[in-house]
Amino acid sequence: MEIFKIVLLFSILVSLSSMAATTSVVDFCVADFNYPVGPAGYPCRNPANLTVDDFVFSGLGVAGNTSNIFGVGVTSAFDLTFPALNGLGISxxxxxxxxxxxxxxxxxxxxxxxxxxxxEIIAGFMDSSDKVYYKTLNKGDIMIFPQSLLHFQVNVGKTPALAFVSLNSASPNFQTTTTSLFANDLPTNVIEKITLLDAIQAKKLKRIFGGTN
Known part of the structure; x- marks a missing residue:
């Protein structure tokens, strides 16, 4: 019974702390980049120095540059490019x-x-059991990619494709498997072992993405 009371008390404290973490004491917190970022985001700029322009981002109206190896242009409104998103859990x-x-x-x-x-886009993701969920998406279709799971999009149509994505963080991070493997100094012999690629293929990809070693 005593253990049950301790577990119950702990559960209540965790619930209360979670509620406190999501309760804001300010209306907004436009990021101040003069200070380092912390787990909750950047410190706030003085509201007295803000204008309506601090809450507007026009970059998504301009097409991204697709002249690269992947043929894709990504334009992001994250906290670093749109500081008003800081602390709001969206981008x-x-x-x-x-x-x-x-x-x-x-x-x-x-x-x-x-x-x-x-x-026309094929989009999909892989779950932690390696099951793949993918489908061809057309104009007006939406699809969700659950937190932290690997996912992708491929233009399978005969014209350029345009899509917008929303993420539930002002700083969602973006880790691409290809560049994580080949755009650094991870030794080629290690890459051979963890990917089953041969040295020629691994070094070719390192040259493309700027890796060494």
Missing amino acids: MSRLDIGVGGVVPIHSHRVSELILVIEG
Whole structure:
């Protein structure tokens, strides 16, 4: 009975602390980049120095550059580009995907919702048991990619595709499997072992993505 009381008390304290963590004592917190970021985001700028322009971001109206190896342009409204998002738990990105282009396998710390505006996209994700969920999405379709799971998008249409994604964090992170493996100094012999690629293939990808060693 005593253990039950301790567990119950602990559960209540955890619940209360979670509620406190989501209760804000300010209306907003536009990021002040003069200070380092912490677990809750950046410190706040003085509201007295803010204007309406601090709460507007126009970058998503401009098409991204798709002249790269993946044929995709990503324009992001995260806290670093749109400081008013700081602490609000939301962000957006614009995806311009050229014909045959791809958003390679990647993951975020948070969940992502995609909305297709133009084109035909195959989108999917893999769960922790390696089951794949994928479908061809068309204009007006949305799909959810659960938190931290690997996911991708491929333009399979005959025209450029446009999509917008929303993420439930102002700083969702973006880790691409390809660049994580080949854009650094991880030794080629290690890459051979963990990917089953041969040295020629591994070194070719290192040259493409700027890796060494």
